[in-house]
Amino acid sequence: MSKQTVLLLGATGGTGSSILKGLLENREFFDTEALVQPSSADKPTVQKLAERGVKIRVADIGGPLDALVKTLTGIDVLISAIGATAQLAQIQLATAAKEAGVKRFVPCGFITVTPPGGVMALRDDKEVVYQHIWKLALPYTIIDVGYWHQISFPTVPSGRVDYASLINPNVKIHADGNIPTMLTDLRDIGRFVSLIIRDPRTLNQFVVTYSDVLSEHEIFNLMEEMSGENIGRKYVSADEVEASRARFGAIIRAEPNNAMARMQSFSADYNFSKYVRGDNTPTYAAYLGYLDARELYPDFQPRRFKEFVAELLDGKAEKLYMR
Numbered sequence: 001m002s003k004q005t006v007l008l009l010g011a012t013g014g015t016g017s018s019i020l021k022g023l024l025e026n027r028e029f030f031d032t033e034a035l036v037q038p039s040s041a042d043k044p045t046v047q048k049l050a051e052r053g054v055k056i057r058v059a060d061i062g063g064p065l066d067a068l069v070k071t072l073t074g075i076d077v078l079i080s081a082i083g084a085t086a087q088l089a090q091i092q093l094a095t096a097a098k099e100a101g102v103k104r105f106v107p108c109g110f111i112t113v114t115p116p117g118g119v120m121a122l123r124d125d126k127e128v129v130y131q132h133i134w135k136l137a138l139p140y141t142i143i144d145v146g147y148w149h150q151i152s153f154p155t156v157p158s159g160r161v162d163y164a165s166l167i168n169p170n171v172k173i174h175a176d177g178n179i180p181t182m183l184t185d186l187r188d189i190g191r192f193v194s195l196i197i198r199d200p201r202t203l204n205q206f207v208v209t210y211s212d213v214l215s216e217h218e219i220f221n222l223m224e225e226m227s228g229e230n231i232g233r234k235y236v237s238a239d240e241v242e243a244s245r246a247r248f249g250a251i252i253r254a255e256p257n258n259a260m261a262r263m264q265s266f267s268a269d270y271n272f273s274k275y276v277r278g279d280n281t282p283t284y285a286a287y288l289g290y291l292d293a294r295e296l297y298p299d300f301q302p303r304r305f306k307e308f309v310a311e312l313l314d315g316k317a318e319k320l321y322m323r
């Protein structure tokens with residue numbers, strides 16, 4: 001197969017940085033470019049992309065369609081890792097991709113496995129984009145990744161992992177804590193993506209990646225064993241998870257621009273899907289028709305959650321969203 005020209009939207013973001021790294025590590029397969037919005041074109045983070053040899057295409061994905069089609073012309077694979085609250089901006093992007101003859105669109109999936117239809121508002125926004133893609137008959141691959149290692153660990157009493165935790169303290173167990181959930185190390189998302197997008201078997205398919213399938217109790221037990229510390233577990237019942245979804249859902253219906261409530265609502269939805277419904281498992285992914293990246297690429301060794309915990313306890317994990 002000749003080299004593919006890949007255009008990545010979101011190359012400076014959490015998911016997108018991982019994807020960019022995966023693509024740049026595979027220069028023999030990909031010419032990688034970044035799609036950047038005009039208001040970000042002069043940001044130091046974007047200049048750093050150019051220094052890494054990434055060609056920048058500047059475009060307003062909400063601007064005139066003709067200009068966007070021109071921007072996407074010549075692209076083989078378009079990947080979007082747009083932020084959680086901007087999913088619907090991908091509608092016009094998909095329309096333009098179809099007109100430009102993009103051979104594969106990877107819209108922004110990259111979440112846990114969950115069904116559409118009222119379980120997670122974020123998944124439902126993505127569904128609107130997916131249905132638009134299907135109406136266009138645009139070639140696609142949807143990639144979901146479980147939950148990142150980097151946001152799946154509890155804090156310990158000594159405070160030694162606080163440096164890498166987005167929430168301090170983070171000691172909550174949801175429902176009975178025994179429901180397994182798929183995890184992928186953020187750094188492996190790009191490595192998986194670079195395998196998936198050059199694989200004809202994944203065209204017009206959903207694919208799921210994961211390194212481990214662990215319950216919250218298993219994660220807490222591992223942290224206790226490896227740190228030698230006892231974690232005081234705080235239980236949040238299934239009813240409390242549902243009440244929290246209802247509360248934040250009502251706030252964002254009344255105040256759609258309340259960014260904090262939206263993030264809390266996303267988080268409550270994740271807890272409901274992962275720990276109350278138990279959606280984020282390989283079995284349910286197979287039921288929904290996902291291809292399993294572990295079966296597609298049996299030689300690929302994802303970073304295991306235990307390896308991540310060892311780095312975390314050594315003070316070597318990265319703090320997220322520090323760009």
Ligand SMILES: NC(=O)c1ccc[n+]([C@@H]2O[C@H](COP(=O)([O-])OP(=O)(O)OC[C@H]3O[C@@H](n4cnc5c(N)ncnc54)[C@H](OP(=O)(O)O)[C@@H]3O)[C@@H](O)[C@H]2O)c1
Pocket residue numbers: 009010011012013014015016035036037039040061081082083084086089108109110111112122145146147148151
């Ligand atoms: N599975 C998990 O555990 C997990 C965890 C976190 C996130 N996620 C999911 O991963 C996906 C990406 O989220 P993230 O947190 O990685 O995103 P993020 O860090 O907020 O980054 C978003 C990226 O999109 C770019 N962007 C936003 N609007 C744009 C536009 N109109 N045109 C061009 N670029 C634009 C941003 O660039 P600018 O600098 O120009 O804004 C940035 O590079 C979401 O679906 C999210 O829900 C999953």
